[in-house]
């Protein structure tokens with residue numbers, strides 16, 4: 001027994017069997033301990049990778065992380081950002097840069113390709129990015145859901161400034177009940193490819209976005225800023241439009257690059273580095289003007305089917321644009337609409353409800369929703 005005195009170094013680990021990305025402790029064990037890279041999850045059994053079998057996975061999607069795997073067809077991935085650990089692994093693993101041979105991958109690629117396509121490289125580097133939009137329709141629903149599941153975990157961690165446990169996924173009983181009531185009313189006119197899974201994350205950002213597989217995230221700041229529940233309902237309807245049109249999945253496939261796309265297609269839904277990279281893209285969600293207008297139109301239709309006015313939605317977008325219209329980055333999805341001025345005019349023009357209507361939430365329910373994180 002020896003005392004461990006060195007500083008702990010953490011990394012992300014995907015076992016390839018589940019979509020979960022796990023925080024693990026990584027250490028290189030000397031010959032006396034079997035010459036292995038030891039991966040220790042906070043819960044569950046530790047995993048030893050023989051240093052001769054460790055390979056660096058070429059992945060153009062990861063900007064500041066190195067992705068490791070095992071030789072052969074093993075699906076597990078280790079994603080390391082720590083420069084010192086990367087240097088240590090580089091020194092310890094002799095075959096790190098040997099070509100990552102995967103006979104099954106080739107076989108699977110050949111099924112995707114046809115005899116007329118001469119080169120695998122052509123598929124990977126030319127055809128796959130071009131085909132991202134069409135591929136979105138080929139990705140099975142469970143793949144999109146697994147991708148969404150691991151993205152939301154990454155987003156909770158990425159936006160938590162304390163870097164401790166991740167942003168709180170707010171779930172007060174009354175708040176969730178109010179949210180469910182709002183969702184049910186809006187769903188009267190919806191025909192969605194998956195169940196919507198709504199989250200309120202405890203962050204002051206006035207924002208919302210959709211993820212692959214039906215996850216929709218509203219930030220607490222949005223609930224705080226809204227003057228009434230219909231402003232939130234308009235945003236929710238807009239995000240439901242992105243879900244129905246599968247915009248987040250297409251965005252994910254486009255931004256993951258060829259390696260990420262292939263990983264998704266071939267069943268590596270958790271996608272390791274690809275998920276990390278996509279996180280930022282999905283929050284910013286810069287969709288085309290056509291996609292944004294399509295989601296707005298979708299929201300108007302949901303509101304009309306629910307016999308609710310679109311005017312509060314127009315008010316909200318006007319106010320948000322005045323406040324944040326020129327901002328880039330995290331705020332840009334909702335705030336900087338490609339056609340902001342025409343947007344609120346269109347929302348007002350789409351209104352079908354004059355006079356009285358059945359409120360989407362009672363005053364008490366609205367108070368509960370605004371307090372969902374307390």
Ligand SMILES: [Zn+2]
Nearest residue numbers: 238292295333
């Ligand atoms: Zn949008």
